[in-house]
Amino acid sequence: MVEDSLSSNAEFLSGWEMVVGLEVHCELKTRTKLFCGCMNAFGQEPNTSICPVCLGLPGSLPVINEHAVELAIRIGLALNCRVDESIFHRKNYFYPDMPKDYQISQYEKAINENGYLELPLSKKRVRIERAHIEEDTGKTTHVGGDGGRIHGAVHSLVDYNRAGIPLVEIVSAPDLRSAEEAREYVSELRSILVASGASDGKMEEGSLRVDANVSVRRSGSREFGTRCEIKNLNSLRSLGRAIAYEAERQVELIESGQVVVQQTRHWNEDQGVTTAMRSKEEAYDYRYFPEPDLVPLCPSKEWVSEIGSRIGLLPADRRKRLTSLFEGVESGSTFDQIVTVVGLGLDELVVGAVEGGADPRLALARAANEVAANMVNQANLSVEAFGELIKMESAGQLSATQAKTVLGKMLESGYRPQEVAASLGFEALDTAVLEALIDQVISTSPKEWERFSSGEDQLTGFFVGQVMKLSKGRADGKVVTAALHSRRA
Amino acid sequence: MTASTIGMSAFEIATLVRSKQVSAAEVTHEHLALVKARDGDLNSFLQISEEAALASAKAVDEMIAKGEDPGALAGVPIALKDNLVTRGISTTCASQILKAWKPPYDATVILKARAAGAVALGKTNLDEFAMGSSTENSSFGPTRNPYDLGRVPGGSSGGSAAAVAAKFAPIALGSDTGGSIRQPAALCGIVGVKPTYGLVSRYGLIAFASSLDQIGPFARNVKDAALLLQVIAGHDRMDSTSLGGPVPDLLSDIENGVEGLRIGVIEELIDGVSPMVGTALDSAANSLSAQGAQVEHLSVPAVKYGLSAYYLIAPAEASSNLARYDGVRYGLRVEGQDMNETYVASRTKGFGPEVKRRIMLGTFALSSGYYDAYYGRAQRVRTMIIDSFRKAYESFDVLLSPTSPTTAFELGAKAADPLSMYLSDVCTIPTNLAGHPAISVPYGEGENEMPIGVQILAPALGEANMFKVARALERGAPLIAKKLFWE
Amino acid sequence: MPESISRKEVKHVASLAKLALSDEEELMYTDQLAAILDHARDIMALDTAKFAPTAHPLELNNVFRSDVEKASLDRDEVLSQAPASQDGRFVVPRILGEAP
Structure with missing residues (x-):
């Protein structure tokens, strides 16, 4: 599944090393939102899963969903994190998808810290810095202008169904060294999230969203280069392409004597490029402070180990x-x-x-x-x-080809293999019928049979093909081959 | 109807209503009529919800007719500070930014008061978003003191305090972040209580400073205040900071006297009070001593830092709590060219000067580079104050201080100097920082024949002792001779 | 000990808080905020190192709700309070940038 752009990227980057850290936002598979009893569901009618709390109405207060905490702890344990006492902070900034104009998140003390994930193929350990709990934002749709994009839109529409859905943000150390590794990391992380029951892992529905921090440095260098953060990576394919593109862009900049500016960039899937959203110079001052409407989370050792025992x-x-x-x-x-x-x-x-x-x-x-x-x-x-x-x-009741066809039909219909095979007429050929077909082929191609009999093995394919043709695909290639060879002997 | 219920206590009215001597409808009509006739001068109500009040009264009367008990506040009129969310009834916080907002839900305290049979007459005036000590910061005009219309009623719950003092309702709800119930209670000559943080649910109280805000009662006597607090207190699953466990019984021991109780007068809070307030406090201490309490002076050194810590912590939380007024989901929108312009235009038009001042102060205290110096340090001072109180309560059951350094001042007297206004909260603020309860009890008249309040402070969940001392103080207190503006 | 506050900082803080100030307001708020912050200098002099910060007066922890659905609000009632709505959603003016 490695794409062309990635392999060419490896060559392009010779003499360079890319350094990647990922921030993965994972929606937790709870029944209700993080701080209120509204349904946590995808694809509802707009603004039908809203209440005073998730709409941030004046006077409303958050109360933590215990199951969300349990799922967050499962993630922490599955990623070998230290699960400990934590508190919530408010992250203050204005944006219309955020009902309170602050996000309740964990800042100083995250529930899960200092873990690792082992990549399955290379066995490399990627360090996990933290996996903390926070609330999701609503969704804006841009109207007018260029195809629903924010730029050029006349106005925007806001749906708060997603506001307040529980998220865990999993932050890796900058330990990844290629787009392939990044994909492998996300793919393994996704499997872990699904296996632990914490998330459905559906990237296409946005329940898994990835931001990538990418920088480059000369091979052998120990210092980190200036990094850029890429947002809007909605699939493994986007992730791989965006990282490869971004690393190339940075190398090109440096090699042409320019510098990389620390900034947040947006991945444009259609054009296959990243574009600047804003630079860190105009970094926002989030004015984090402890959320006074919530009390600390102090999971007891007993609770944590009980949760551990529930992870599959x-x-x-x-x-x-x-x-x-x-x-x-x-x-x-x-x-x-x-x-x-x-x-x-x-x-x-x-x-x-x-x-x-x-x-x-x-x-x-x-x-x-x-x-x-x-x-x-x-x-x-x-x-x-x-x-x-x-x-x-x-x-041998089904040939390989037949088995694949039957499996396909089984997946579509849910029928048993015998039923599907019968309906397709895939009865296994009995030996007598097969021998008769072989006789028929030999009699129509005597010269070829003579050459085959005298040891020309390259004609095996020809005879198997002829038999398969006569059997209308019902014969099993391996069985035919064996039969042909025993005839010749 | 036999006698007028105007001026009666909540206990008296509930007793009459429950024994069918007077109907809730009659009580409601009578109080509404007084409000409508006299509130033009006072401006204590922002909105009178006559229809809803009569409907509640009718429901109470129907229950009684069916032989059911509507509850401890059966047919008792209540005034609600307009930062308590009421479903379908506009809730403004005295701000232009929420001028037309009709909430889709009720605050927990509203549900509890209603369930106990109380009849809400309407929403009372306040300093915008509860930020102020005079109710002059209301964007719908100031409330006046019912003993002198040229003076302030205190704040921020000035509307509720003035309404109860003026006998528009026997009881009211307010909120207290740094003294916003106790200081107006003192200035209006009534009782006001700031309960232990977490005793009353904050769900549906429009937040000013979340870690300090508490809803509490106003009444014209101590027992009514205890009764209303008993009704609204208790755990609420909608508020993570709501205390669990049973609600302390506030009424059973209230008449038991102060014999043997150890009461400390906080020296740091006597400094700088007006001469007559100082004299009143001495007299109050003597009265309690005469009733058998051991009264001594003591030092609670850290309380003098309360004001500084408070004016960093409260604005910091407020700056975040008030971010949501952005013109997107409810409230005022002033349309700009784009989202950001709309934010700025809506908030600039919608908030008054004091709210802006505190939002900016709080934003600054939290901003990058200043957090540790201001907000972080203020939080440590908060710990220091809690520690100081803890030591004091090792030797004393309750503490005593003035509620406000002065009696009610004239309208406009402090408007130009925010700091001088802030200083009027100096005696009440330490309690909020500690999360403790305190009550203001009227204690005669001071300068300009205006009422004086004495404050009784207690440790967390020390309400029962606090009310006992308050009731003793009330028994020995000189009366207010001055007439109300309409009497 | 930090200087209390400059006019430039007041401007910055106003922009963070999404407030517009006239020149006169800028000067007024600079003076007033400086006076308040100057008053707070009494706590700047204190040795507070041995006191942990108190974010909250309660010693509560682990307050949870169970993962059980509650009724949502009626959309029409909610949108009736919105400055502008369309197709069941809140309408906002064009947004010039992605979320920070």
Whole structure:
């Protein structure tokens, strides 16, 4: 999945190193908002999930949602953080999507500090500086001007349904060194958030939002360069492209004798560029001070360990569990498949199928490829049906091609593999029929058969193809190959 | 109807209403008529909610007709400071920025008072956003003192204090951030209470300084004040800073006297008070001593730093609390070319000079480079004051001081000099910083025959002792001979 | 010990607080704020190091609500109080920049 821009970027950056730190905002999967009983839901009619508290009406007061704190602690534990006493601060600035014109956030003492995340492929540990709780803002829609953008808009419309939804902001140390690493980090973080039950991890719905701090320095240098913060990274693809672009931009600036100005930049997905939003020289004075309407959070050791016991298996353990199904993960591609399967939360499917007697390698491959490609319908697939399909394929009742087709139909319909196979006419060919087809091919291509019989193996494909054609795809290539070779002997 | 209920206590009215000797409707009509006839001179009400009042009274009478008990405040008229949120009834904070705002919800105290049978007559005047000590900062004109229309009623809850003193209602609710209940109570010759922080829910109180604000009662006697506080106190799940646990019983022991109680007179708060206020305090101390209390002078050194700490902390919190008045969701909008211009135009037009002054002071105290020197330091001084009180309460049950250094001053006397106005809060502020309760009890007349208030301070949740001492003080207090403006 | 406050700082603070001041107001507020801050110099001289800051008079912690839905407000009632609304949303003038 590595894009062209990234590989060319690596060359461009030779002699340079990029330094990336990420701030990931994650919406917590609670029923209600952080400080009030309004529903935490995506896609509601505008301004229907609002109350005096999340609208910041005069006189209203916040009360912390206990479950939001629990989910935040789960995140902290899953990221190996120290979970400790914390307080809330007010971050003061004016903006129409913020009902109180201050955001309640954690500033000095965050609930989770000093953790790490281990990247699955490189095993590199990325330090997590903090993962703190804060409230989300409302949403503005820009009307008039250029396609809903803020610039040139005539006016804007504000919907406060999202205002007050609980967020955890996860801040990494500047430990990432490439766009690929950044993507791997976010992808693993997303898996952790989903596995711990803290978030649904849907980047496309904005429940996971990433800001990237990017700087560059000469290879071997220990000092950090001036960094820019990139906002609006709504997918892994944007993240990778934006970081690569930004690093190139900075290198170009420096190599042409200019300097990088510390600023916040906006990623423009259509044009594939970052543009300046404002420079840090006009940095806002947020006037943080302790939120007087809330009291400190002091999670007891007992509560924290109880929460810890409720976290399900995390991705690293899930990968271990999958790996243990094989006698040894000799090839990198198997491990890649394991990472993919765990990343998508398909590992239960594979483990369940294997426990039901399915072949591990085949189950893993089908999950990592066919199921992974059709995640929208993944809920239609039961562990049992998946296991049966894998067993049918291993037993030769379905060819590989047939198995893939059947799996596709199963994902769409939720039917059992036998039903789908029958409806497609994918009955396994019995040996007699197959032998008859082989006879037919030999009789129509005697010269080729003679050459094949005398050892020209390159003709295997030709004969398998002919048999498949006659069987209208019902024959299993491997079985045909074996049959051809035993005939020749 | 037999006799007029005007001038009766809340206890008396509730008793008459519950025993069907008078209807809540009659009581309401009578008080509304007085307000309508006389408030033109006083300007204590910003809005009279006649319809809602009559509807509440009717509901009380219907309950009584059905043999149900409407509660401890059955049919008792109550005035509400206009920074308490009332559903469908405009709530202005005496500010142009909220001039037309009709809230979609009720403050917790409003619900509690209503549930106890109280009948809200309307919303009373205040210094804009409760910032002031004279009610001259109202953008709807000042309230006047009912004993002398040329003088201020104190503030910021001047409307509620004046309305109760003028007998427009036997009880009222106010809010006290640095003395905004006790100082106007003293200046108007009535009782005013600032409860322990967290005893009364702040949900629906429009915030001035969140860590200092408390809602509390006004009444013309100590028992009524205790009764109203008993009704509005108690845990509220809508306020994270609301105390749990049972509400202390404020009434059972109120008549039990002060025999054996240790009462300390705070020396630091006597310095600089007017001669007659000083004399009144001595007399109050003697009266309590004569009733069997052990009264001694003591030093609570840190209280003298209260004013400085307060005028950094309160504006800092206010600068943030008042950010939401931005012309987007409710209240005044003055349209500019863009969002930022609209913010500036709306806020510049919507806020009065004192509010702007405190927003700027608070913004400065929190701003980068000054936080530690001002806000941070003020918070440490706050700890110092709490510590100083803690030591005092090791040796004393309650403390005594004047409520205000002077009696009511003339309108306009301090308007040009904010600092001199701030100094009128010097005796009341330390209590707010500590989160403790305090009460102001009228104690005769002072300069210009205007009322004097004596303040009783108690440790957190020490309300029961505080009321006991207040009741004893009230028993021995000289009366106010001066007539109300309409009498 | 910091100087109390300059006119330039008053201007800056007013802009942070989204307030416009006339020249006369700037001068007036500079004088008044300086007087108030000068009064606060009494606490600048104190040794407060041994006192931790008090943000709050209560010694409460862990006050929570449970994750249970409550009724939301009626949108029409809320929007009836808005200076401007359209299609169920609040209308604001054009915004010149992204959130800081």
